[in-house]
Amino acid sequence: MGTNESTENLKRTPLYDLHVELGGKMVPFAGYEMPVQYPMGILTEHQHTRSGAGLFDVSHMGQIRLRGESFAQVASALERLCPADFLSLAPGQQRYSFFTNNAAGILDDLMVTRAGKGDDADYLLMVVNASCKEQDLSHLQANLNNRCEVEPMFERALLALQGPRAAAVMQKIAPDSVNMKFMTGGPLNVGGMDCFVTRSGYTGEDGFEVSVADGEADNLARKLLGDMEVKPIGLGARDSLRLEAGLCLYGNDISETTNPVEASLVWAMQKRRREQGGFPGAGIVQRQLTEGPPRKRVGILPDGKAPARAHTEIANEHGEAIGEVTSGGFGPTVGGPVAMGYVRADLAPIGTRLQLMVRGKAMPAKVAAMPFVPHRYHR
Amino acid sequence: MSEIKFSKDHEWVKLDGDTATIGITPYAQEQLGDVVFVELPDVGKMIEQGKQLATVESVKAASEVYAPVSGEVIEVNSALTDAPATVNEDALGKGWFAKMKVADKGQLSALMDEAAYQKYVEGLH
Numbered sequence: 001m002g003t004n005e006s007t008e009n010l011k012r013t014p015l016y017d018l019h020v021e022l023g024g025k026m027v028p029f030a031g032y033e034m035p036v037q038y039p040m041g042i043l044t045e046h047q048h049t050r051s052g053a054g055l056f057d058v059s060h061m062g063q064i065r066l067r068g069e070s071f072a073q074v075a076s077a078l079e080r081l082c083p084a085d086f087l088s089l090a091p092g093q094q095r096y097s098f099f100t101n102n103a104a105g106i107l108d109d110l111m112v113t114r115a116g117k118g119d120d121a122d123y124l125l126m127v128v129n130a131s132c133k134e135q136d137l138s139h140l141q142a143n144l145n146n147r148c149e150v151e152p153m154f155e156r157a158l159l160a161l162q163g164p165r166a167a168a169v170m171q172k173i174a175p176d177s178v179n180m181k182f183m184t185g186g187p188l189n190v191g192g193m194d195c196f197v198t199r200s201g202y203t204g205e206d207g208f209e210v211s212v213a214d215g216e217a218d219n220l221a222r223k224l225l226g227d228m229e230v231k232p233i234g235l236g237a238r239d240s241l242r243l244e245a246g247l248c249l250y251g252n253d254i255s256e257t258t259n260p261v262e263a264s265l266v267w268a269m270q271k272r273r274r275e276q277g278g279f280p281g282a283g284i285v286q287r288q289l290t291e292g293p294p295r296k297r298v299g300i301l302p303d304g305k306a307p308a309r310a311h312t313e314i315a316n317e318h319g320e321a322i323g324e325v326t327s328g329g330f331g332p333t334v335g336g337p338v339a340m341g342y343v344r345a346d347l348a349p350i351g352t353r354l355q356l357m358v359r360g361k362a363m364p365a366k367v368a369a370m371p372f373v374p375h376r377y378h379r
Numbered sequence: 380m381s382e383i384k385f386s387k388d389h390e391w392v393k394l395d396g397d398t399a400t401i402g403i404t405p406y407a408q409e410q411l412g413d414v415v416f417v418e419l420p421d422v423g424k425m426i427e428q429g430k431q432l433a434t435v436e437s438v439k440a441a442s443e444v445y446a447p448v449s450g451e452v453i454e455v456n457s458a459l460t461d462a463p464a465t466v467n468e469d470a471l472g473k474g475w476f477a478k479m480k481v482a483d484k485g486q487l488s489a490l491m492d493e494a495a496y497q498k499y500v501e502g503l504h
Contacts, residue, residue: 042438043413236412236439305416305460307436330415330438337416359418359434 013059014157014217022225022232030130032060035234042236046332049203049241050373053163054233055224058202062133063156063211064140067123068148071114074124077147078112081139083260083279085270086124091117094183094198096268099139104259104281104288107139108132109250111209113185113198121187125196127158127209129250157217162207162241164376165229170208173223177208182377185209191223199378202238204245204371206378243338244331246299246370252310253297253326253340261285262293262342295323296348299370300339306358307337308365313357314341322347325356331372338372339365383471384487385496386447390432391471394487399448401432402475403466406500411437414466419455420477426452428486433476435466448486450479 010033019026024035035057037045048054068074075086084097093114099107108129116122128136133154140150161170170177173191177199180186185198193216201207212220224230239249248254254263259281266274266289273279277286302308307329314323328339339356347354350369355362383393389407393400408414416436426432426446433444455477459465466474481487491499 036439037412041413043415046438240438306418307416307441309441330436332415332438 013057014214015057015221018218018221029235030060037234037236038232043332045233045237046240048231049163049233050333053161053165053169053230055230056160056233056238058160059157060130061158062128063153064126065123065151065153066148071122074148077144078124081143083269083273085273089114092184092186094185094200100279100281102280104284105256106254106258108136155214157212157214159210159221160201161224162201162203162205166207169227169229182379191220193220202247203241204373204375206376240329240332243327244333244373249327261288262295264297292345294345295342296345297340297342298348299368300341300365301368302337302356302363302365304363305336306363308339308356308358314343315355316347317353333373384490386490388445390444390447392447397481399479399481400475401477403444403470405470408467408470413438414463417459417463420452422452422455424452444476447490448481450481452477453480454478
């Protein structure tokens with residue numbers, strides 16, 4: 001039991017020593033040695049994030065800055081690669097998006113923030129997935145280099161503070177954070193350090209993501225952990241938290257072989273972009289919006305207690321294979337198994353009866369609304 | 380008190396007459412983390428040594444539990460269905476998985492005793 005993958009050639013974030021000191025169980029993840037859990041354990045870490053405040057090291061993710069002569073120039077450049085409306089972003093506003101390919105497949109998903117207020121600092125800041133960041137950078141450079149400056153900041157650290165107590169904790173060392181709303185961000189002094197903070201996250205809870213210089217990350221993390229309400233949280237709980245929140249994991253729930261319409265991400269393609277297109281795969285997206293996609297990503301609740309993991313086959317009531325689970329496991333807050341996956345479009349309505357083929361046995365389940373645990377964002 | 384033996388796959392087995400009680404070791408539960416689901420075999424099922432006896436799931440992943448000896452399943456610990464965390468809390472006691480009627484007691488002699496298993500686990504680090 002337990003895998004012993006080689007730790008050779010794995011990178012470390014600026015918080016590596018802290019993870020080890022805290023008793024983090026280090027595992028290979030997206031080319032990094034990352035803590036999957038701390039001695040508290042995944043269940044307790046999950047519950048602590050839902051009731052208190054959890055600190056996550058997400059420094060393995062890629063931060064990229066896009067700069068140009070004007071905000072409009074940068075925003076319209078990025079719109080060539082993503083189906084989101086960036087031109088309408090207000091200063092400090094953040095938006096979820098994805099890079100698409102010509103088949104409308106998703107190359108990566110990302111968070112984009114308009115950093116400035118029409119001033120010199122009016123650029124776009126992106127956070128992309130660790131496993132895709134080199135490829136994303138090449139993609140941006142190849143397509144946007146003559147339109148804006150593409151500046152990787154991969155050495156920069158990123159910390160996420162998540163949970164219903166995150167705001168109270170942040171307020172003590174960054175009083176101005178109290179005025180921030182969900183999906184906004186900007187430069188902020190946190191505990192004496194110059195940071196870029198957004199009110200966002202990947203848990204369904206209120207919280208912040210704090211971008212900080214690599215040399216100050218350890219100091220900032222220790223400052224946050226010095227608060228009695230904050231506990232370190234590993235990748236294991238990060239996954240169960242985001243699954244309960246119904247949030248996609250790139251590589252599982254969305255990939256080059258899924259398009260945004262079937263992935264139920266139409267909400268992330270604003271009206272102007274849906275109508276006008278102008279991004280890779282726009283024709284396919286528009287056709288599927290009109291005709292309806294052949295399959296859809298849905299939430300799935302098994303009737304029993306057995307978790308259905310990724311790649312579990314989904315059948316209809318007659319035993320006919322109609323899809324596959326893309327993420328699944330035990331939801332600690334739900335108190336039972338939860339999953340998401342793709343099903344044939346006619347079986348996507350909430351309440352539809354399904355069967356999950358777990359270890360050769362058909363387990364009854366039903367299509368369920370997501371999120372499985374209500375979001376508690378600070379809007 | 381009956382002797383306890385251990386397999387390389389981190390199962391333990393205690394023999395009482397020709398009845399073997401089987402579970403997973405404290406090391407195994409520690410590696411798994413919080414156990415959230417246990418799938419037990421049907422009573423009456425014949426299982427060969429080294430074949431799958433049960434499935435144990437933590438938040439993160441599913442793992443197979445193998446039969447350390449061959450035999451017939453005569454009882455399962457159905458209390459684990461409602462309280463799977465018992466495996467974490469008392470792996471060598473209340474967290475047992477199944478009882479088997481052992482076909483060949485000689486199979487136990489090939490398993491490790493406590494000292495040998497301790498050494499084996501230390502060698503894994």
